[in-house]
Amino acid sequence: MSSQYPGLLIIVPLLSALLISVAGWVNKRLCFPIAVVGLSVALYASIGLLLRVLAADPALDGGVVLYRLGGWDPPWGIAYYVDRLNALVLVVVSVSALLNLIATKNDVRESFSTKIGAFYTLYILLVTGLLGITVTGDAFNLYVLLEITALTGYGLIAMGGEYRAPLASLNYVYMGTIGACFYLLGVGYLYMITGSLNMADIASILPGLYDSKVVLAAFVICMVGVWLKMGFFPLHAWLPNAYTYAPSAVSSLIAPLMTKVMIYVMIRLMLTVFTPEFTFSVLALQTSVVWLAVIAIVMGSILALGAPDVKKMLTYIIVAEVGYMVGGAWLGNRAGMTGSILHIANDALMTLCVFLAVGNVVYRVKGYGFDDLRGIFVKMPFTMIGFVAGAFSIIGVPPTCGFFSKWYLISGGIEAGHYGFVAALVFSSLINAVLFFKLIEVGYYGSEDAHHHHGTTPVSMAEAPVSMVVPLLIVAGGLIAVGLYTGDIVARIIDPVIAQTIMD
Amino acid sequence: MISIKPLLAVLVSLLVVPILVSSRTPNVREAWTFAAASAKFLIVVSMVPAVLRGEQLVYTVAQVIPGAPIAFRVDPLGMLFALVASSLWIVTTAYSIGYMRGLGEHGQTRYFCFFAIALSSTIGVAFSANLLTLYLFYEILSLATYPLVTHHQDAEARVSGRKYLVYILGTSIGLVLPAMLICYHLSGTLAFSDQGFLAGTGPPQLMTILLFMFVFGFAKAAILPFHGWLPAAMVAPTPVSALLHAVAVVKVGVFSIVRVLTGVFGIELLSWLNLGTIVCVIASCTILIASLIALSQDNLKRLLAFSTIGQLSYIILGVGLLSPKGITGGVLHIAMHAFGKITLFFCAGAIFVATGKRNISEMVGIGRRMPVTMTAFFIGALSITGLPPAGGFLSKWYLGLGTLQADQITMLVVLLVSSLLNAAYFMPIVYRAFFCPAEMAMFENRVQEAPAFCVVPLVLTALISIILLFYPEPFFSLARLVAQGVTGG
Numbered sequence: 001m002s003s004q005y006p007g008l009l010i011i012v013p014l015l016s017a018l019l020i021s022v023a024g025w026v027n028k029r030l031c032f033p034i035a036v037v038g039l040s041v042a043l044y045a046s047i048g049l050l051l052r053v054l055a056a057d058p059a060l061d062g063g064v065v066l067y068r069l070g071g072w073d074p075p076w077g078i079a080y081y082v083d084r085l086n087a088l089v090l091v092v093v094s095v096s097a098l099l100n101l102i103a104t105k106n107d108v109r110e111s112f113s114t115k116i117g118a119f120y121t122l123y124i125l126l127v128t129g130l131l132g133i134t135v136t137g138d139a140f141n142l143y144v145l146l147e148i149t150a151l152t153g154y155g156l157i158a159m160g161g162e163y164r165a166p167l168a169s170l171n172y173v174y175m176g177t178i179g180a181c182f183y184l185l186g187v188g189y190l191y192m193i194t195g196s197l198n199m200a201d202i203a204s205i206l207p208g209l210y211d212s213k214v215v216l217a218a219f220v221i222c223m224v225g226v227w228l229k230m231g232f233f234p235l236h237a238w239l240p241n242a243y244t245y246a247p248s249a250v251s252s253l254i255a256p257l258m259t260k261v262m263i264y265v266m267i268r269l270m271l272t273v274f275t276p277e278f279t280f281s282v283l284a285l286q287t288s289v290v291w292l293a294v295i296a297i298v299m300g301s302i303l304a305l306g307a308p309d310v311k312k313m314l315t316y317i318i319v320a321e322v323g324y325m326v327g328g329a330w331l332g333n334r335a336g337m338t339g340s341i342l343h344i345a346n347d348a349l350m351t352l353c354v355f356l357a358v359g360n361v362v363y364r365v366k367g368y369g370f371d372d373l374r375g376i377f378v379k380m381p382f383t384m385i386g387f388v389a390g391a392f393s394i395i396g397v398p399p400t401c402g403f404f405s406k407w408y409l410i411s412g413g414i415e416a417g418h419y420g421f422v423a424a425l426v427f428s429s430l431i432n433a434v435l436f437f438k439l440i441e442v443g444y445y446g447s448e449d450a451h452h453h454h455g456t457t458p459v460s461m462a463e464a465p466v467s468m469v470v471p472l473l474i475v476a477g478g479l480i481a482v483g484l485y486t487g488d489i490v491a492r493i494i495d496p497v498i499a500q501t502i503m504d
Numbered sequence: 505m506i507s508i509k510p511l512l513a514v515l516v517s518l519l520v521v522p523i524l525v526s527s528r529t530p531n532v533r534e535a536w537t538f539a540a541a542s543a544k545f546l547i548v549v550s551m552v553p554a555v556l557r558g559e560q561l562v563y564t565v566a567q568v569i570p571g572a573p574i575a576f577r578v579d580p581l582g583m584l585f586a587l588v589a590s591s592l593w594i595v596t597t598a599y600s601i602g603y604m605r606g607l608g609e610h611g612q613t614r615y616f617c618f619f620a621i622a623l624s625s626t627i628g629v630a631f632s633a634n635l636l637t638l639y640l641f642y643e644i645l646s647l648a649t650y651p652l653v654t655h656h657q658d659a660e661a662r663v664s665g666r667k668y669l670v671y672i673l674g675t676s677i678g679l680v681l682p683a684m685l686i687c688y689h690l691s692g693t694l695a696f697s698d699q700g701f702l703a704g705t706g707p708p709q710l711m712t713i714l715l716f717m718f719v720f721g722f723a724k725a726a727i728l729p730f731h732g733w734l735p736a737a738m739v740a741p742t743p744v745s746a747l748l749h750a751v752a753v754v755k756v757g758v759f760s761i762v763r764v765l766t767g768v769f770g771i772e773l774l775s776w777l778n779l780g781t782i783v784c785v786i787a788s789c790t791i792l793i794a795s796l797i798a799l800s801q802d803n804l805k806r807l808l809a810f811s812t813i814g815q816l817s818y819i820i821l822g823v824g825l826l827s828p829k830g831i832t833g834g835v836l837h838i839a840m841h842a843f844g845k846i847t848l849f850f851c852a853g854a855i856f857v858a859t860g861k862r863n864i865s866e867m868v869g870i871g872r873r874m875p876v877t878m879t880a881f882f883i884g885a886l887s888i889t890g891l892p893p894a895g896g897f898l899s900k901w902y903l904g905l906g907t908l909q910a911d912q913i914t915m916l917v918v919l920l921v922s923s924l925l926n927a928a929y930f931m932p933i934v935y936r937a938f939f940c941p942a943e944m945a946m947f948e949n950r951v952q953e954a955p956a957f958c959v960v961p962l963v964l965t966a967l968i969s970i971i972l973l974f975y976p977e978p979f980f981s982l983a984r985l986v987a988q989g990v991t992g993g
Contacts, residue, residue, distance in 0.1 A: 396677070397647065398640040404568060407685070414689045422682065429677050437669055445657055484574070487567035 005052070006067035006080040009045040009090065010132050013038040017124040024117010031120045032105060038124055039098040042131060046090035053087045054492060066137075074137070075198035081137035085271075085341065085497040088489075089134045089264045092345045096256050096352045097127040103356050103471035104249035107363050111247055112159065119159065123253065126152040130261050139187045139273065140197040142265065143180065146229070149261075150176045153254055157246040168241035175228060175238040182225030189218035190273075199273050206274065210282045219274055219283070226269065230262035230322050233296035240303075240315040248362045251311065252355035256348040259318060263325045263344055267337075270329060271497075280332040290421050293327025296320065297424040301431035310358055310368045313435060314351075317394060320428050321347050327421050328409040334498055336412025341494050342486070343405035346393070349482060350402055353390030353475045357383050360464035360472065376443040379462050382469045384443060389476035391436035393483075396429045401483035408490075505554070507561040510576035510631040513547040513586065514641075516540055517593075517620040517627075524617045534601055537616050541594040544627065548583075548590045552978055555583045558985070562633060572694040574640065577633035580985035581766070584835060585759050586630040587979070588842045589752050593623050595961045596747040599850055602957025603743050606857040615655060615741070621648040626752040629759060635684050635694040635768065638760060639676070642722070646672045649753055652744045653737045664736040671723050671733035679721030683714050687768060696763060698989045700770020708777050711769070715779050718764045719786060724757025725820065726813045728790040734813055738805040742853030745805060750812055750845035755838055758819045762835070765823050766990040775826050781912075783824030787817040788918040795925035802863045804852045807929060808845065814922060815841045815888060821915065822903050830906020831987040837899035839979040843969045844887030844896050850962035851881040854954035859947070864933055869945025871938035874953050878937045880966035885930035887969045890923050895972030898980075 016038030023030040052065055067080040082090070101123065112119045129149030136142050154176070158169035191197055193214045194205040209215050224235075231239035243255050270279045280286055300320025307313035325347070328340030358368055360383040365372045377384050393402035406425060413421040463469060482489070520540035524533055551561055561578040568574055578586075600619070604612050625648060628641030646669075654665035688694055690705040702711065723730040734754065738745055748754075765774060765783065774780045791814045798810035818841070822834020854877045855861055855870065871878040887894030890901075900919065907916040953959050972979070 392647070396681075397643050398636070399566075399568075399574065407569060410682070410685050411689060414685055422685075426678060426682055429681075430674060433669070433673050433677065437666075441662065441665070444651070444654070445662060484566040484568065487569065487573070 005045040005049045012041040013124050013128040017121050021121040028116050035120045043094040046094045049082050050087040053084050075196045075201035078141050079137045080135045084493045086134045092348045093130050099471045100253050108249050122152045122155050137199045143184050156250040157242050160245045160247045162245045165245040168245045172238045172242040179225045179228030186218045186222030226266045230259045233299050236319045243315040244311040248359035252359050255355050256351035260344045260348045286332050289330040290327050293323045294420045294424040296323030297428045301428045331412045331416045333415050335408050338494050339405050339408030346401040346405045350390045350393040356472045357387035360468050373442045386472040386476040393479045395432045399483045400479045404486040514628045516544045517624045520620050537597050545590040548586045571692050572636040574637050575633040576631040580982040582630040584982040588839050589626045599961040600743040602955045606955050618648050618651045629756045653740045664739045667736045668733045675721045675723035679717045683717035696767030703773040722757045722760040731813045735806050735809040738809050746846050746849030751842045758816050762823050780824045780826040787821035790817040791922045798929045825906045825910040827906045827909035828987040828991045829909045832983045833899050833902030833906050835983040835986045840895040840899040844884045847884035847965040851877050854958045858954040868936050869940045869947050872949050873947040880962045882934045883966040889926040894969045
């Protein structure tokens with residue numbers, strides 16, 4: 001059984017997506033339970049995989065679980081490789097997707113009463129795509145799964161009730177397609193010169209070809225494609241609208257996971273496919289890319305300051321956070337890479353946390369403008385506890401996990417002598433503090449003229465249903481727990497990943 | 505010696521938070537606060553004998569970053585601060601009840617809840633074993649005090665709250681965080697030690713920059729020009745001003761600076777690079793300017809705020825002198841100033857509860873109306889000015905000796921001038937309260953004090969201020985141990 005985990009991880013959600021679409025016709029009430037079962041199995045399998053790679057000895061077999069899809073041997077068949085790096089991402093993806101699924105149940109039932117089958121089918125397919133991207137060891141298979149996530153994502157975003165949702169989705173279609181095409185083109189070049197699509201195989205063939213212009217072109221084109229997909233400034237233009245006008249339940253799925261999985265793909269390309277030696281020594285791009293990241297961080301923060309509503313603000317913060325991770329990965333040292341990988345997990349959790357909280361607010365208040373937050377601390381105290389925890393993590397207040405990944409990123413910057421990156425991170429933390437306290441202030445003061453110094457408060461409590469609040473609070477607690485276990489996560493999961501591949 | 509007591513001392517007040525939120529009857533809620541405050545005090549006190557014997561209690565909570573775990577260590581400096589903060593929390597709780605109920609304030613549950621969190625993090629700072637843990641609790645304290653400062657939730661509170669956050673969070677994220685990371689990068693550790701850990705790790709210029717980043721970065725110490733938040737924060741209810749802005753928050757800032765000077769840089773490095781003098785100059789500018797500004801204040805709480813700004817820098821000055829007596833005096837001043845200043849704030853609050861007056865110009869002849877309160881005020885003022893029979897005399901005496909020991913006559917002059925200024929802004933208030941001509945008096949000749957919950961605490965702290973001159977234990981022994989430890993003899 002346990003040897004089939006990588007297969008189960010993909011097959012079970014895929015089949016449950018099919019079942020859901022059937023159930024959508026037969027009995028709509030069955031859709032949600034099937035989805036929960038599908039994702040629970042995925043979660044079970046990914047935790048099982050993480051435990052297995054943790055138990056494996058990195059020195060012996062590289063700590064990698066190899067799974068041949070359909071029994072074909074690599075490099076001909078599609079192989080799934082699971083090491084500590086993607087095992088971590090798998091757990092993050094399946095935990096977030098499952099929690100979000102449960103938290104948004106009420107919201108989905110009310111918003112998509114007639115389209116509930118379609119919604120859950122797309123939802124589960126999207127998660128299947130994300131899990132597949134993470135688990136696969138085949139460069140072309142990755143493209144296929146990339147398109148699955150993208151196509152389902154377009155559909156989900158366009159289901160948003162706002163009139164701007166279809167346009168935002170269309171914009172995303174254009175940009176996302178261009179990004180995916182770039183990636184495919186890069187893979188094409190790689191196939192041309194190496195004759196292989198298997199990542200490990202490519203990695204073993206490439207070292208003799210480092211001088212080749214084709215390899216260089218393949219790398220750069222792949223990178224640009226991936227950057228476009230993750231919304232790396234200035235390729236981010238599609239992201240804020242798509243994530244803002246999507247339905248709440250979709251925003252809180254896509255915003256935490258999509259960009260983070262793309263960061264994972266970038267790191268996978270940098271470390272496994274092209275090897276750190278090529279990425280950091282043969283190419284002389286390192287410093288320039290970190291500077292791009294600096295611009296992304298600064299611009300993301302500034303744009304967030306000017307954002308007209310809460311969701312838009314959060315999406316621009318994501319743009320800045322993408323800059324954190326790209327910059328950290330490209331610093332080319334252990335601390336920076338550690339920070340970047342750690343931030344994949346941490347940022348996914350904290351973004352999930354704030355988006356879930358905003359989802360709850362939208363569910364009750366029917367809006368996500370700044371004014372809709374007035375008196376929200378009294379109205380929805382538990383939701384706001386979750387929101388504040390997420391906000392503090394994004395600002396980087398210890399002991400939430402956001403502080404610790406930022407710690408590693410900044411120390412990577414200091415180690416590399418890249419003080420622009422250090423300054424950008426500090427700047428962004430300060431801006432985040434301003435942004436979130438702006439919201440907290442609105443929520444705390446209530447209406448402008450109500451001076452309830454001696455009187456009773458005019459707002460009464462209207463908390464979201466328990467099924468929405470509990471997952472949020474679990475995530476919020478998780479932020480602190482992950483923060484306190486940073487030492488273990490880094491020592492047992494992240495350090496061996498980098499030890500296998502690079503640096504010092 | 506490994507002991508879980510420091511962790512318990514930190515967490516015991518956090519445990520009260522859920523109970524506070526759920527309890528519907530104010531009496532039960534306040535009983536829990538008292539229980540938590542007393543438990544915290546007892547746990548802290550139970551560690552005193554071990555610390556006086558020279559032992560250090562340590563406890564590691566989580567290994568988060570190599571060389572920088574979340575860990576506690578109880579040493580004389582931390583113990584002194586924790587004793588002051590935890591003992592005054594009990595007194596302040598009593599006072600809070602009188603004040604908040606006397607004025608019928610809203611949101612009292614929230615108030616007591618964040619008060620408990622603030623005290624937790626204060627003790628956390630006191631017992632931190634390394635810079636990371638200190639930063640952690642420092643930040644939690646900043647965030648927990650925000651709802652207290654802005655308690656009234658009106659336009660004025662909003663402006664002050666913003667100012668508070670900009671100064672406190674801006675400096676801690678903008679200056680302390682990078683400085684801490686640079687320290688970690690230089691030495692690979694952040695654990696405080698008696699000799700410091702920065703010696704020999706970087707060029708002198710970098711050390712100087714780091715010193716500035718730390719001294720100004722801990723803006724809770726309100727060193728000029730980062731003092732603006734403190735007078736603004738006086739919009740908070742008076743018990744908040746009393747405990748947090750005379751004891752906990754501001755002293756956390758000063759404590760952090762003292763900790764960094766002694767435990768990160770180390771006295772030897774500071775004197776070798778002559779950085780002590782820089783610290784002294786920064787501190788004495790703050791002392792003199794703040795005292796001069798205080799002279800011109802009419803709002804009593806603002807006057808006390810500027811007085812606090814000046815007095816905080818006494819502590820920094822004492823440590824900056826780098827001489828054993830100066831350090832003893834500076835550290836001792838943490839305790840002496842706390843008891844003196846909290847008395848003054850309690851008095852200001854009591855006056856407000858009883859008469860609704862905030863400005864000094866409206867308090868002429870108030871000694872006839874509130875004799876007990878104003879006598880306590882007089883004692884507090886004596887302590888802050890540094891005159892016997894109040895405890896402030898002892899710490900100022902040692903500060904003076906410290907300047908002589910360090911051959912810094914200029915600093916002695918600063919201390920004396922400042923004491924004169926202190927007398928100049930306090931004594932007229934007391935004089936006019938008691939000795940004004942009958943036709944100028946603004947109050948009837950009828951004794952009417954604030955509620956007992958307000959008056960008893962302030963009498964208590966005033967008495968302690970006097971007792972501390974004659975029996976300054978265990979603070980004095982602890983301060984001496986600090987000085988011995990960091991100067992190596």
